[in-house]
Amino acid sequence: MSAAPLDAAPAPVTAVWDRLSRKADLRAKAGLTRTAAVRSGAVDLAGNDYLGLSRHPGVLGAAAEALADHGLGAGGSRLVRGTTEVHEAFEADFARHTGTGTAVLYSSGYLANLGAVAALAAGPVLLDAHAHASLHDAVRLAGRRAATFAHNDLHDLERQLETLRPALVAVESVYSVLGDAAPLRDLHALTAAHGALLLVDEAHAIGTVGPHGSGGVAAAGLAGDPGIVVTATLSKALGAAGGVVAGPAALRRHLHDTGRTFIYDTAPPPAVIAGAAAALRIARGSDSARTELARRSALAAKLLDAPAPAAGVCSPPAGDARAATAWAARCAARGVAVGCFRPPSTPDHRSRLRITVNTRVPAADFAHALDTVLEARP
């Protein structure tokens, strides 16, 4: 293509919208349109409110009290008026519960991952190929080289640890798309032997796995290990919003002094954190709900020919993106909300339905909704 002459009139500024519209049309043809539809009264097999705590009376009561005490927003960043005793109490309780030493709150799990990786990526970063988009983005934004190892593949990890010599390896304890677990003990043995820190994103494990819901790291007997940093979101089993980075005291101090997504972001609203704190307390005592979560996940996987889930995510393969979209739409038309994951949200470029368990959905409704999903399969 020849370059436009220097004295040619610039293209009208509105040409950008035509270009974006053409791209959107191409995505639509490939079944890749994304729609933020207003949620309906459908049975929820799509959200991440695994224990149904977002509407628990104890959670709502704690949030309402903090709302009255502190107002709607935090009113400033954490270092400028945004820190309340609610934030500090949550951090201390989260660190105690997960055995991580110390914790730092963020306004989302996405920002927590950006903050953790920026702080720890002193060199190249190695990511599990299925690690969440926020971890990939974090490495990019930290200006570090990102490499991936095949999902949960210890041989590939070892090979790349030897050649790449990364400072940091990042994984999820329960994978958000596939719903399977990381072999944390083996991963940790390898990263420790190669002098790399292991960052474990516990987004889908806090509240759902480990002793009293304390996560996959604790379940693996690795809580408090100085070679591990934990990140998490409060938006899944805790039913709230916000993120957290947890690890040794030196990490907390470093994040307070230098972490851009901590320093330059308004603190999460106190009422939301108060609700999350109540949710954490309730989740600790919810062993029977975790048993029910596991039972329902196993049932969904068996019925839909999906791999065995580690917690509350079941991922049946769905053919190509168009077939996945059609399957999800048929479920929605029959009153069941399911997740539909297509490239680029699926690291292996395969499309899937994503069925999640919310233990607050009555058991009979859940079973009926699963039958509906099966009937709706193209």
Ligand SMILES: Cc1ncc(COP(=O)(O)O)c(C=O)c1O
């Ligand atoms: C594994 C994982 N990490 C991080 C995030 C980001 O958390 P948040 O939604 O709180 O930004 C999510 C979910 O959205 C996730 O699934």
